[in-house]
Amino acid sequence: MNDDATIRAGLEDMPAPELDPVATTLDAPLAECRVAIVTTAGLTPNGEVELWMTGDHRYQELAGDARDLQLSHFSPNFDRVGIIQDLNVVYPVDRLGEMAADGEIGSVNQRHFSFMGAQLEYSTMIQDTGPAVAQQLLDDGVDVVLLTPV
């Protein structure tokens, strides 16, 4: 068994909050929608890298033009070379820009957000920081959120 398969096997049965899925339907074609990224990679602006530990449910705003982001996720259990080679392998902001230029999506939001994943408990994220980010995205006119892990 390779490294990732071993790690996945240990995490497959992690409990999750029991939330009934609700679907928001798009009011317009994707080609007219504004898209934002929310990642749980624990990305932070350049110069602010830290050890973003599990239990810390805050969020970080990411400027849409920043490409020198740093990985603050506490877990050592994933590859960290790929994101140095290409930020888009975690945070595909350039890909979305190309899709907007090609007319596949309407536009890319001017800012994105990061949380720290691998949490054991989610109450603050569900009740406080998650809704706070949702409201900011709605205020920006965002229609679609692409969520990426690490």
Place this chain on the structure above:
Amino acid sequence: MSVLSHVFERAGLATVALASIRGQAVNARPPRALFCEFPLGRPLGKPNDPAFQTDVIRAAFALLERTDVPVLAAYPEVIVDQGDIPASCPLPPRLDTGGHPAAAEARGLRSAYQRNVDRYGRTSLGRVAGPDQIPDLLERIARLEDGASLADTELDAGRLIAAGQDVRAYYEEAGMQLADVTGARQLETWFYESTEAGRLLVRVQGVLAQTSDDKISRQYMMPFTQSLRARGKL
């Protein structure tokens, strides 16, 4: 991440999540998720492959039309890590000033690290040390192997984890300039198996397992699988 999908959809945002661990997506039931069996740390699959990354995003966005939630689809291509095929990195000469061999080794990698920062404009370094502090950091970590306490090294549990990540980042990013590596975890295994610094971290984790009751520092100072590999259990 799946939890955030629920929060955002309830607020009126349409979402699609890339999922890297299928069982977690099954349990958390995000409204729309695309399971991508790619190396952990590379949720879009392939660095520097815009066409592939865009195809993943298109596959994810195709789920936005679905209202029969929860929807959990799978991207058809699987990519596996190559942690069992360590990179072959020729190490530069050590700059030996009489200290621990890991510190001398780290000094020898300074220019390679800088070339990588200059090339990519990014680094993961900086939690507790910049590149010029890595040799001193290794000297302090090495004292743990000789029986020093964390307090003796001015590192509490959190700072030890951060130190381990900074040292690993420094070596992996220097290694990117020493070998043409594309597979996930190849430089990671090279670091823990073939460098003085990586082997030092493995030994220190072993010492802490015997002497420290702080599970956090033991569990997160290096990848779980590299601990298994060092003990011949992977």
